[in-house]
Amino acid sequence: MNDRPKRLRDLLLARTVLRLLRRLPETHPAGEPGVPPPNIEREIPGSARAERVALAALGLATLAAVAFVVLYVSFPDTQLLGLALGSALLSLAVALVVLGKKVVPQETTVEEREQFGDRERQEEVRAIVRRGGDGVSRRGMLKAAAGAAGMTLGAAALVPAASLGPRVGDRLRQSPWRRGRRVVDADGAPLTVADIEIGGFRTGFPEGATRDELGSPVIIVRLEEAEIELPAEQRAGIPSGIIAFSKICPHAGCAVSMYRHPLHEPTAAKPALVCPCHYSTFDVRRGGELIFGPAGRDLPRLPLTVSDAGELVADGGYAGTYGPSWSGVRQERRPS
């Protein structure tokens, strides 16, 4: 009883193998093997002048590629680097065109579609490849020149990898904002409460810190206190309705530079900060909550306080992750 499935399986296997074996000879080509393909027009230019041109071009490519490497290390001027790499590639292209058109034999043939895997045919192909070098004199020289050009170009392609800097580690997470740091405008003047009007916006930077960091720029708007739709425990850091956000969109890192503020809200859209790149839209009344667009996180808020002189001062770092979503950081949405 137990043998029956096994025997059935063996039978099926034998049948399949037999079928395959029987089919194999049929897949051989109909034409007789060993006969050279018809309709080949062959022309051997063997021009010494063309070879010299190709050699010169390859030499030029080598020189230019070497120049790229040397320049990259010693005098990294982008114009010169571009010129060097560009002329190396151009010379190589010229050499290849000249070699292809004027040096190696020119054959025009109609290719018959044939099966692969026939040993005799493979031998023939090898012979054809060997014959491809007919009439080329300084073959070793050409090979060496081409090898030199290829190797130096490879080096030129690899050398820029040296510029990959050290690991950034935690530096992307550290914003320049600290408790007590004043907010200044683009000219370096401290921003005061009076500078921020309801319905307007300003861009601020941390005083005395670099402005080029992703964490530096903030966009500051002012709302009526009654407008703010945040639970009591999240209302800290919004003095007189002045609320600051990171100006860097948490999607792709563009500057969130559009502020939509309706003059008459019943017939227009509600106030929001919008990123001009992909229209991620953040509700300012709800503390920068994402309401539209591809961003994966809300726009993080920078808590503010007001100094005795009425100047805006940071009250700590961002409440949430700032900067683009480089590491796929998603943040838990606040329960609304």
Next chain:
Amino acid sequence: MTASRRLLRRLRAPAAIGCAALALASVAAPAPAPAPLADVSHAQAERGALLMPGTDRAPLLDEGRRLFTDTCSSCHGGDARGIAGRAPSLRGVGELAADFYLRTNRMPLDDPEDQPERHPSSVLSTQQKRAVVAYVGSFGGPPIPDVRPQRGSLPRGQRLFTERCAGCHQVVARGGQVPRAKVPDLEQSAPIDIAEAVDIGPYVMPRFRGLSDHEVDSLARYVAYAKDPEDRGGWGIGHIGPIPEGMVTWLLAAFALLLTIRIIGERTTR
């Protein structure tokens, strides 16, 4: 056939493609035609404020009230205090806002839900608009601003425009889009429109009342400059941004590539 004739024949197809590409590029970005002189002076007269500071408003008020009731009160209310959910109160907006909305034909609006946009024509004549501006101004509010671009500084204006306006209007002042609103092109905006708009913040635009007179003059000067900027790079291609510029470059490069391919390749007859 001689070699030169063969070369000519070989170049015929890519040359045709290249000419077509250039023609396409020139159609896509026509050179701005200078406006006829008569049109410019006429347009400038139209673009000046509807009312001058010294004009006597009193004779205009009766007609203004009548026109307001006919044209504006269905949304703004008979007493200009607005209608909830339809249109805002006009008490306290002053001649400034009335001049802005009526002179640019943003008002009257067909549907209060629409975005007010500049229109070429209005149901009101210029004289009628003047009367309505005087009537709305009689409730109090800011006067029509006095803006003089020539007093402003172009670099200051460019800096201010880049920081406050370019996010929506583009640095070339050609406008664009924000979610649920169009951003107008400032091509037709007169200096006085700029001064009024930064004070009002029309539709969903933020307002910038904190700007000094010099800053407003500078902004207006930059906007005037942006209409006809110096194209140091050469051909401006309509100033509509990097995509058409890249397109033109791409077409020229494609032409060069086609030419190269045609020269190094060859055609067989079989």
